[in-house]
Amino acid sequence: QQQVRQSPQSLTVWEGETAILNCSYENSAFDYFPWYQQFPGEGPALLISILSVSNKKEDGRFTIFFNKREKKLSLHIADSQPGDSATYFCAASETGGNNKLTFGQGTVLSVIP
């Protein structure tokens, strides 16, 4: 049973467009949602995160929109750059859960110049 689902599996956008990556979860106890970015041959790196008490979090070109009622969230990457081409993982955890993250399967983003 996959508790965190991501869509699409892969996404291609043109440079300058907004990429939208989707994520949904099943466990109502999850209240912390980090997004990680991973380049080939590297480990995942924290990009941006949100707590369930918020419905939006912005950090530069990256924005998380969160809908607690529907158990859905999305990562918007504005003005996409070729350097944003990577795999993006949505993750979820319970605060106080010893950082036991449940990851989605990832979205591979390709940004075409």
Place this chain on the structure above:
Amino acid sequence: DPKIIQKPKYLVAVTGSEKILICEQYLGHNAMYWYRQSAKKPLEFMFSYSYQKLMDNQTASSRFQPQSSKKNHLDLQITALKPDDSATYFCASSQAGTLNTGQLYFGEGSKLTVL
């Protein structure tokens, strides 16, 4: 310079053998973790340690044994290797505390192939 060092980066083992994956972190963190990334599967939590003590174990098999000889070390011993153990194993660390921030720092991984 990488702050979390994992060794080796790549390794090949035969079925039934034993391997140890090394992890050292130089971030001053007191919590360390192992995650596994198999082909076509999401990253999976395996273990968490805080102040060198096991906090959580989500690995069903006793063939996987973490070993913490120092505060900034968390090695992973895998015995009786099986082809299904083939994966990239990521070590991670964070500041331990009562509030879970999810801010994990990951190493570059050790890619294990079991033939």
